Amino acid sequence: MAGVMDSVNQRTQLVGQNRLELLLFRLDGRQLYGINVFKVKEVLQCPRLTVMPKSSPVVRGVANIRGGTIPILDLSLATGRRSLDDLANSFVIITEYNTKVQGFLVRSVERIVNMNWEEILPPPKGTGREHYLTAVAQLDQQLVEIIDVEKILAEVAPTSEVISEGVIDAETQSKAVSKRVLIVDDSSVARKQVTRCLQTVGVEVTALNDGREALDYLRQLADSGRNPNDEFLMLISDIEMPEMDGYTLTAEVRHDPRMQNLHILLHTSLSGVFNQAMVKKVGADDFLAKFRPDDLASRVVERIRVTDGG
Known part of the structure; x- marks a missing residue:
């Protein structure tokens, strides 16, 4: 995964062309999932995790990575599936959302694909309200599911929606x-x-x-x-x-x-x-x-x- 974050200038050229790059990964089965490469800082073999008392079950622990302590979330457990147990053979995708850094535990990381946003479609209407998908895409005759990470983060660590006094007169x-x-x-x-x-x-x-x-x-x-x-x-x-x-x-x-x-x-x-x-x-x-x-x-x-x- 050394090449995940290279060619930044090339990615910048995708701007305004309605294109994106997806990092593909799997959880507890054959289903393919995707995450925008722009959210990804690093991909690595799952490091040693330190369990945090009283944290959400989705947070499998914290890891010390490059001098920083980063929470590691089990993406399978967060989306209603069974937890990923074989940590030694799992991977962590280090991401940055809303200026916060966290890792997502996944079973395996596949490859990066370049796609057009027109090929990325809303979830099927019959999916229901409780699903964790923000979009889907068809790739090589296989469905790629793009997880609504913001929903997961809001459930694991809710963000205050209160506006401070004095902001509005x-x-x-x-x-x-x-x-x-x-x-x-x-x-x-x-x-x-x-x-x-x-x-x-x-x-x-x-x-x-x-x-x-x-x-x-x-x-x-x-x-x-x-x-x-x-x-x-x-x-x-x-x-x-x-x-x-x-x-x-x-x-x-x-x-x-x-x-x-x-x-x-x-x-x-x-x-x-x-x-x-x-x-x-x-x-x-x-x-x-x-x-x-x-x-x-x-x-x-x-x-x-x-x-x-x-």
């Missing part, structure tokens, strides 16, 4: 009731978190599931003679989404004269040094790592003040 909150924000995210957990945060600010929220759905929605608004920039205070979009990612959505919006002035905030669990350059390349106005209620609320408050001349 009464005057701004009174102005917020006339504002509407469009949010786009394929994770049901992320959509709920962002919606609750923005509702606390006072704005009305329209929530959609992916970039393709959002672009179609905005185009229909424009076709009907309504200006999306007048309809919405801002667009807050995830980056990783099936069918159309947030970078491509941003680029498409910027290329359409009817909506090109819409304020766009990319709000994503992708971390790292690449993001600022990518955000600038596709023409987004701002970037924020998920999920920090105070930071998100502050961005919305700032937009309200700017649009109202405050």
